[in-house]
Amino acid sequence: MNYGFGQALLDSVVGILVVFFALVLLMCIIKIMTAIGDSRAKKNAPAAAPAKAAEPAPVQAPPKKLAPGTAGEVKLYDTDPRTAAMLMAIVADELKTPINELRFISIREIKEEA
Amino acid sequence: MQHILETLGRLGSTSGFTTMTWQQLVMIIIACVLLYLGLVKKFEPLLLVGIAFGALLTNLPGSNMYHPEMWDAYIAGTMGVGQIIHEGGLLDILYIGVKSGLYPSLIFMGVGAMTDFGPLIANPKSLLLGAAAQFGIFAAFLMAFGVFGFEPNVAASIGIIGGADGPTAIWLTSKLAPNYLAPIAIAAYSYMALIPLIQPPVMRLLTTKEEREIKMEQLRPVSKTQKVLFPIIVTIFVCLLLPSVAPLLGCLMLGNLFKECGLTDRLSDTAQNALMNIVTIFLSTSVGATAVAERFLAPRTLFIIVLGLIAFEFATVGGLLLGKLMCKLSGGKINPLIGSAGVSAVPMAARVSQLEGARANPSNFLLMHAMGPNVAGVIGSAVAAGFLLAVFGG
Incomplete structure (x- = not known):
């Protein structure tokens, strides 16, 4: 295998980029997951409030x-x-x-x- | 009388004391030093004691517990596992779990069952710090290959020491460079134990007192649903991106799912206690057994020890520099010290961040903030290992 320093350098750059890509992807997924969770919580909060209001307070x-x-x-x-x-x-x-x-x-x- | 003398003579000629080589004697001394470090200095004793004792057993002349030549034949394809079980020693049989990647994956399951990813989910930016700290892996890989002349696959295994993650280092090395398993595992675990000495000088050098004093806002609460979904989502996305990392990351996330779902407490308990302890015994002794005198006592072992330190330092630098950048971009809301925790080594590296932060400002509590990059580092080093296996494992 003819593997030179230039190729090793290139592999290193690609390697660190892959690590960043994978973890940035996870970061985005977590943010989306959080946003969905927050919006559901907000939706549930006003829905619960009128239900309570309907009952004799x-x-x-x-x-x-x-x-x-x-x-x-x-x-x-x-x-x-x-x-x-x-x-x-x-x-x-x-x-x-x-x-x-x-x-x-x-x-x-x-x-x-x- | 004659018979007694003959018997004693035969015993003497087969005794280890008369057949021992000087290399084996040196290895026994090294094993005793490692035992001292584990037992007296408490350097990762749970693993180092087993590794040291494995090294001691394998270098006792005539013990026949581990046969590296059989594993060479296995790699060359001239010997199967069945024959090794039949003809090998106790440590050969235990080593099958290392060679197959079984032990590191099961250890990861236990680690997952013990890890709280809450701080990471609460602050997803931590993942960036976990990624930056993997810089040490690739810096050490380049140095091992370009400066020290190691073969690319060996250089990749040396680089993974910078991930500061023992099971990942063992997993990758057993696949890429099994002959170097002992020095790489010993370097990885020794430096992990030395993190409180290795990291602080770099942390102080690269940060100002004002930066170290920064107090961070309290993390937001994380719902149980998020904690349950996290391991499933990570497994799907990361293993689709890098299938080679599936055994490690899959087990890590399975262990975490056991912990978080709340319905499998018994399994979580087994993964983080009984199973983890059993596998730790098998893993440490069989890894130690690979420290055979004629292979371990070579200049390359010293180079690996030096490169391991370089890998740790560069990993710390990578995390800190991104921490500083994030500090600037956030208007001083992020303490750059949490960046150094991205090197994995859970929870030691996070504790070092906490201690350095508290040293600058006694009312500073960085531990939970540092746990985010710390557990992100575990994922990051597994991804880096998967990448290196995909490139050099073919």
Whole structure:
């Protein structure tokens, strides 16, 4: 096999281009996949909202109390502070993360419809 | 008394102590040094210990565990696998898994089952960094061929050390240059273990302190559907583009699908634990067995060790330079240090990026950002190996 340096150089250039081509192709596919996923999520979001609106809107309880030890950030809906504290402790334990490194926005009790 | 002396004489004449050559003694010392590096210095112990012990076994005179001449005959087409199983030693039989590409592919299945491609899916630009870091493979290939005078197929196998991916290096070398399997595998795994020493000087040389201090935005969340679709899509597109890479990449993605689909937890667990451990034992000892004295102790082994280091350095440079370019183009939103993680070596290279970033700015957390290029490097090095096999494997 008469294989010279010029040919090796050419093969190297083609090789790195093939690697780039394959990975750029994957990048494009991931971007398309993400865009499709995002658009589906957006479509589902407004579709879900009117469906809810059609039902008799449940009266949302105003935020009443703040859970202890949260620097006044977490809002509680239909949840007592004791349950909220317990839930936050469980989440922190499951995530193996100190509770002061977690940020809870709100806690709401989900009531199943009869 | 006469009988006892005769028996002892016979034992003495067949003993390894009297039949040992100086080359075998040197190899036993080298094997012990590698054992020291694996056991005491903790250089990739899971693989290096097996490789070193395989090298030790194969160089014990009279052990008859591995016969390189049989494998030469196999390559020449004068001996079949059946005859090797019948006449060969234990390590010959184990080596069939290397020769057929079985072990590296199964290891890749375990790697896939342990890998989270989430950071890569969250930031697809990471793939570019994974591609740029493969520059080391082709730079080392050119140097091995043009400067050191290696044959093209051997030069390609040496170049793949720059992929910093042990199974890929073994897979390609067993097909292109099986006689060089031991030095290439040892170089690949040794340098992977030395990444925390090899990469930081280059990283500091090629980046400014301001660049190293850049904090990157939090990655977006990735849905389960995306994680499940990813291995399927990658397999279809990459294996259609480069069919020669299908055994490696296919197994990598199958392992990942086991992990992500959520329905095959038992299979995922087996792939990443039991199967991976069994195959690691077989792979490492049989690769080590190829370090036969008369083949390993040659100037070319030293050249391979030097070229392996060059490959790693160029791979780091490739990733960093593209990282710097992306940093400029993004207006300083990308920390170029994550580029060096594109050399594969999961997760060591990503950890090095994290450590260097944190050294410049203690509140900098680059690990998840570096995992993207890191796992992209695994795909990139597999693609590069597939390309080299397609070019030089014919």
